[in-house]
Amino acid sequence: MDDLLAARSQMAMSLAFHIIFAAVGVAMPLLMIMAEGMYIRTKKIVYRELAYRWSKGTAIIFAVGAVSGTVLSFELGLLWPTFMEHAGPLVGMPFSLEGFAFFLEAIFLGLYLYGWDKLPQKIHWLCGLMVMISGTMSGIFVVCANAWMNAPVGFDFIDGQFTNIRPWEAMFNPRWFTMTMHMTIAAYQSVAFAVAGVHAWMLLRDRNNPFHRAAIGIALVVALATSIAQPIMGDFLAKNTAANQPLKLAAMEGQFETEHRAPLRIGGMPNVDEERTNYAIEIPAALSFLAYGDFNAEVQGLKDFPRDEWPPVPIVHIAFQIMVACGFWMLGVAALGAILAWRARAVPQQRWYLWLLVVSGPLGFLAIEAGWTVTEVGRQPWVIYGFMRTADAVTPMPGLIVPFTVFSLLYFVLSVIVIYLLRRHVFQSPTTQQIHFYQAEDAGNPEKLNEESKDA
Amino acid sequence: MPELSYIVAAVVVIAMMVYVLSAGADFGGGIWRLFATGPRAQLQRDRLNAAIAPIWEANHVWLILVVVLLFSCFPRAFSAIMTALHIPLAAMLVGIVMRGSAFAFESYPAGATRLQKRSGRVFAVSSAITPFLLGISAGAVASGQITINAATGIVQTNFISEWLAPFPFAIGAFLLALCAFLSAIYMTVEVRNEPELADDFRRRGLWAAVAVGVFALVSLLLAKNGAPFIYHGLARGGFAIFFQIITGLSAIIAIGALIKRRYRLARFAALAQVGLIILGWALAQFPYLVYPDLTIQNAAADPVVLKPILIALAIGSLLLLPAFYYLYRVFKAGKTLSPEPLEATVSDDK
Ligand code: HDD
Numbered sequence: 050m051d052d053l054l055a056a057r058s059q060m061a062m063s064l065a066f067h068i069i070f071a072a073v074g075v076a077m078p079l080l081m082i083m084a085e086g087m088y089i090r091t092k093k094i095v096y097r098e099l100a101y102r103w104s105k106g107t108a109i110i111f112a113v114g115a116v117s118g119t120v121l122s123f124e125l126g127l128l129w130p131t132f133m134e135h136a137g138p139l140v141g142m143p144f145s146l147e148g149f150a151f152f153l154e155a156i157f158l159g160l161y162l163y164g165w166d167k168l169p170q171k172i173h174w175l176c177g178l179m180v181m182i183s184g185t186m187s188g189i190f191v192v193c194a195n196a197w198m199n200a201p202v203g204f205d206f207i208d209g210q211f212t213n214i215r216p217w218e219a220m221f222n223p224r225w226f227t228m229t230m231h232m233t234i235a236a237y238q239s240v241a242f243a244v245a246g247v248h249a250w251m252l253l254r255d256r257n258n259p260f261h262r263a264a265i266g267i268a269l270v271v272a273l274a275t276s277i278a279q280p281i282m283g284d285f286l287a288k289n290t291a292a293n294q295p296l297k298l299a300a301m302e303g304q305f306e307t308e309h310r311a312p313l314r315i316g317g318m319p320n321v322d323e324e325r326t327n328y329a330i331e332i333p334a335a336l337s338f339l340a341y342g343d344f345n346a347e348v349q350g351l352k353d354f355p356r357d358e359w360p361p362v363p364i365v366h367i368a369f370q371i372m373v374a375c376g377f378w379m380l381g382v383a384a385l386g387a388i389l390a391w392r393a394r395a396v397p398q399q400r401w402y403l404w405l406l407v408v409s410g411p412l413g414f415l416a417i418e419a420g421w422t423v424t425e426v427g428r429q430p431w432v433i434y435g436f437m438r439t440a441d442a443v444t445p446m447p448g449l450i451v452p453f454t455v456f457s458l459l460y461f462v463l464s465v466i467v468i469y470l471l472r473r474h475v476f477q478s479p480t481t482q483q484i485h486f487y488q489a490e491d492a493g494n495p496e497k498l499n500e501e502s503k504d505a
Numbered sequence: 506m507p508e509l510s511y512i513v514a515a516v517v518v519i520a521m522m523v524y525v526l527s528a529g530a531d532f533g534g535g536i537w538r539l540f541a542t543g544p545r546a547q548l549q550r551d552r553l554n555a556a557i558a559p560i561w562e563a564n565h566v567w568l569i570l571v572v573v574l575l576f577s578c579f580p581r582a583f584s585a586i587m588t589a590l591h592i593p594l595a596a597m598l599v600g601i602v603m604r605g606s607a608f609a610f611e612s613y614p615a616g617a618t619r620l621q622k623r624s625g626r627v628f629a630v631s632s633a634i635t636p637f638l639l640g641i642s643a644g645a646v647a648s649g650q651i652t653i654n655a656a657t658g659i660v661q662t663n664f665i666s667e668w669l670a671p672f673p674f675a676i677g678a679f680l681l682a683l684c685a686f687l688s689a690i691y692m693t694v695e696v697r698n699e700p701e702l703a704d705d706f707r708r709r710g711l712w713a714a715v716a717v718g719v720f721a722l723v724s725l726l727l728a729k730n731g732a733p734f735i736y737h738g739l740a741r742g743g744f745a746i747f748f749q750i751i752t753g754l755s756a757i758i759a760i761g762a763l764i765k766r767r768y769r770l771a772r773f774a775a776l777a778q779v780g781l782i783i784l785g786w787a788l789a790q791f792p793y794l795v796y797p798d799l800t801i802q803n804a805a806a807d808p809v810v811l812k813p814i815l816i817a818l819a820i821g822s823l824l825l826l827p828a829f830y831y832l833y834r835v836f837k838a839g840k841t842l843s844p845e846p847l848e849a850t851v852s853d854d855k
C-alpha cells in the first residue's frame with residue numbers, strides 16, 4: 050500500500066468510525082429530552098427511566114465520539130499538512146465556531162449525565178436541550194468546512210496561492226446549506242431507526258414491556274418526521290450538486306453521455322472502459338427533471354470532462370444507489386408504522402412490524418456511510434475541488450501504513466467493546482413489574498427511584 | 506497589523522495554560538490511579554474518578570481549541586509541527602483515545618466487572634503516557650530543531666531526530682510531574698472532609714513537588730544544549746529573572762501550604778506556579794512560534810482571517826464562561842466528594 054493510499058484509508062476509516070458516534074451525539078439528546086419531557090408532563094415513571102438509561106449508553110458513545118473527533122482534528126495536519134497550510138485559514142471559521150459548540154456540548158453533557166439528582170428537573174431538561182443544540186451546531190459547522198472543500202470560494206487564487214481570503218464567504222459557500230441540513234436530518238433519522246430497532250428486538254422477547262413500547266413510540270415519531278424530510282432535502286441537495294459539481298452528479302448517476310432528456314438510472318453497474326452503465330432500470334428524462342426541474346434539460350456526462358479528473362465512478366454510483374434505497378425503504382417503514390399506530394391508537398405491536406423495525410435498524414447508519422462515500426469519493430481526485438489534488442496534499446512522512454494499521458486495530462477493539470457494553474445495558478432494561486413498582490414508589494419519592502435505577 | 510497575530514498567540518497560550526491546569530490535572534488523576542496504595546487505595550480511586558467524571562470532556566476541548574487556532578491562524582507553523590512531529594503526536598492520539606474510552610467503559614460497565622477492572626488499568630497507564638508524549642512534542646518545538654527550507658518553504662525533517670533527544674524527553678517527564686502535582690493538590694481540597702484521605706494526597710503532592718523540582722532542574726541543564734534559545738530566554742534581562750522569582754515563590758508557598766495542610770492556599774499557589782511556568786516558557790520563546798524560522802508574525806494568516814476569528818472568540822467566550830462557571834459551581838465549588846460526614850473512614854486506621 051503506498052503512502053497516499055494509506056493516508057486516504059486512515060482518514061476515511063477515522064471519519065467512518067467517528068461519524069457514527071457523532072450522529073448519536075447529535076440525535077440521542079433529542080430522544081432523551083423527549084422522554085424526560087414526557088415524564089415532566091405525564092409523571093409516568095417509565096419515561097424518566099427511559100431517559101435515564103438512554104443517558105448511560107449515550108455517555109459511553111459520547112466519550113468515544115469525543116476522542117475519535119480529536120484524532121480527526123489532528124489527522125487533518127498529520128496526514129494533510131499541505132492541505133491545511135492553505136485551507137486552514139479558509140475553514141478556520143467553521144472549525145473555530147465548532148470548538149465553541151464542543152465546549153458547550155461537553156459542559157452541558159457533564160451537567161446532564163451527572164446532574165440527575167443535583168439539578169432541578171426542569172433545569173436538567175434544559176441542559177439536555179443545550180446538549181442537543183450545541184451537538185447539532187457542531188455537526189453543522191464541520192460540514193460547512195467539508196462543503197467548502199466541494200465548493201471552494203472566498204479567496205483569489207493567484208500564482209498557486211490562496212489570497213484575499215474572505216472567511217465568511219468561504220464558510221457560507223454555495224453548498225453549505227443543503228449539505229448541512231441533509232447531514233443533520235441524517236443523524237436524527239439514523240439514530241431514530243437504530244433505537245427503534247433495538248427496542249423492537251427487546252419487545253419481541255418481552256411483548257408487553259411498557260419501557261420498550263415507550264421507547265419505540267418516541268423513536269418512531271422522530272423516524273417518521275425525518276424519513277419524510279430526507280428525500281425532499283436529498284432532492285434539493287442533488288440539484289445543488291448538479292449546479293456546483295456536475296461531474297460528481299454524472300458519476301453518481303452513471304451518466305457517461307451529455308444528453309437532453311437524460312434518464313434516471315436505478316441500480317446498474319457503470320463500466321468505465323466501455324463508458325456505459327449496464328443493467329440499470331432507466332426512467333426516461335427523469336434525471337433531467339430531478340436535477341434541473343425540466344424534462345428537456347441537458348445533463349452533462351462524464352465524457353465532457355478530462356478522464357484524469359473522473360472520480361472512481363462505480364463506487365460513487367453504487368454508494369448513491371445504496372443511500373437512496375435506504376432512504377425510501379425507511380420512508381416506507383415509517384409510513385407503515387404511522388398507519389398502524391393511527392389505526393390502533395397505540396404503538397404498533399404486530400410481530401412482523403417489530404421484525405421490520407429490527408431489520409431496518411442499521412439502515413440509517415448504512416445510508417450515512419454511503420452518503421459520505423458519495424460526497425468524499427465523488428470529490429476525488431481533488432481534496433479542494435478544482436484547486437488542489439489529494440495527492441499533492443499528503444504528508445511526506447513515510448511508512449503511513451503503520452499508523453493506519455494501529456488506528457484500525459484500536460478502533461476495531463473499541464467497536465467490539467462498545468457493542469458488548471451497549472448490549473449489556475440493553476439487556477438490563479427494566480421488566481414490566483419493575484416499572485409498576487417504580488411507579489408506585491414514585492408517588493412520594495422521586496429521589497429514591499434514582500438511587501435504585503443507579504443500582505440496577 | 507502585527508498586533509492581531511500577537512493577540513491570537515496570547516489566546517493560544519492562555520488556552521494551553523487552562524488545558525494544563527484543568528485537563529492536566531485529569532491526567533494526573535489517572536497517574537495517581539496507578540499509585541493508589543495503602544489501606545485506602547480503593548477510596549482513592551473512587552474519589553479520583555468522581556472528581557474527573559463530570560468535567561474531563563469539557564476540559565479536553567481546550568486542546569482542540571489550540572489545534573484549531575493553530576491551523577486557522579498560524580497554518581505554516583501547524584503544518585511544520587504536524588509534519589515533523591508525526592510520530593509522537595500520533596502516539597499521543599492513541600493515548601488520548603485509550604484514556605477517554607477506557608474511562609467511559611470503567612464508569613458505565615453495566616456489571617461487566619472484569620472489563621471494568623481492565624479499563625481502569627488502561628485508563629491509568631494511558632493517562633501517564635499521554636502527557637509524557639505531549640511534553641515531548643512541546644519540548645521538540647522549543648528545541649530549535651524544526652527548521653524550514655528557505656527555498657521550498659517546506660519543513661526539513663527526518664521525522665525522528667527532532668524529538669528523539671534528551672531535552673524533549675526531559676520536558677515530557679516535567680509535564681508528567683506537573684500533572685501529578687496539580688492533581689494531588691486539587692484532591693486534597695476535594696476530600697478535605699476525610700482527613701486521612703487528604704493526607705494520602707498531601708503526601709503524594711509532596712512527592713510530586715520533588716519530582717517537579719528535579720525535572721525542572723534537569724530540563725534547565727539540558728536546555729543549555731538542547732534548546733539554547735529558550736535557555737537564554739529564561740535568563741534574558743531583569744524581567745525574566747523577576748518572573749522566575751515569582752514562579753519559585755509560588756512553588757515554595759504551594760509546598761509550604763501543603764506541609765501545613767492549608768489545602769486551599771496550596772491549590773491557589775500551585776495554580777499560579779504552573780500557570781507561570783507556561784507563561785514563562787511562552788515569553789522565553791517570544792516572538793518565535795517554532796524557533797528559528799517561524800515567528801508569530803511570519804507564520805500568521807492574513808489579518809482579514811485573524812480579525813473575525815478573534816471576534817468569534819470574544820463572542821464565544823461570553824457564552825462559554827458562564828457555562829463553565831455553572832459546571833464548576835454544580836460539581837466543584839464548596840462541595841466535597843465525600844458523601845457523608847465521615848466517622849466511618851476516620852476510624853479505620855489509627
Ligand atoms: C473537513 C473535512 C471533512 C469532513 C467533514 C469529512 N471528510 Fe472525508 N475526507 C476529508 C475531509 C473530510 C479529506 C481530508 O479531505 C479527505 C482525505 C483525502 C481526501 O481526498 O479527502 C477525505 C477522504 C475521505 C474518504 C476517502 C475518499 C478517497 O480517498 O477516495 C472517505 C470514504 C471519507 N473521507 C469519508 C468521510 C466520512 C465517513 C465522513 C463523515 C464524517 C467524512 N468523510 C467527512
Ligand code: HEM
Pocket residue numbers: 067068070071072073074075110111112113114115116117118119120121122125151152154155184185187188189191192232236562565566569
Ligand atoms: C474532518 C471532519 C471532522 C473533524 C475534524 C471533527 C472533529 C471533532 C472533534 C475534535 C470532536 C471532539 C469534541 C469533544 O471533545 O467533545 C468531535 C466530536 C463531534 N463531532 Fe466531529 N469532526 C468531524 C466530522 C464530523 C461530522 C461530519 C459531524 C456531523 C454530524 C460531526 C459531529 C460531531 C459531534 C456532534 C461531536 C460531539 C459528540 C461526540 O463527542 O460524540 N463531526 N469532532
Ligand code: HEM
Pocket residue numbers: 192199227228229230231232234235236238239279280282283284286287290294297372373375376377379413414416417418419420421423424425427
Ligand atoms: C432518499 C433520498 C436521498 C437522496 C435523494 C439523497 C441525496 C444525496 C445527495 C445528492 C448527496 C451528495 C451530496 C454531494 O453532492 O456531495 C447526499 C449525501 C449524503 N447523504 Fe443522502 N440522500 C437521500 C437519503 C439519505 C439518507 C436516508 C441518509 C442517512 C440517513 C443520507 C445521508 C447522507 C450523508 C451523510 C451524505 C453526505 C453529507 C452531506 O452531503 O450532507 N442520505 N445525499
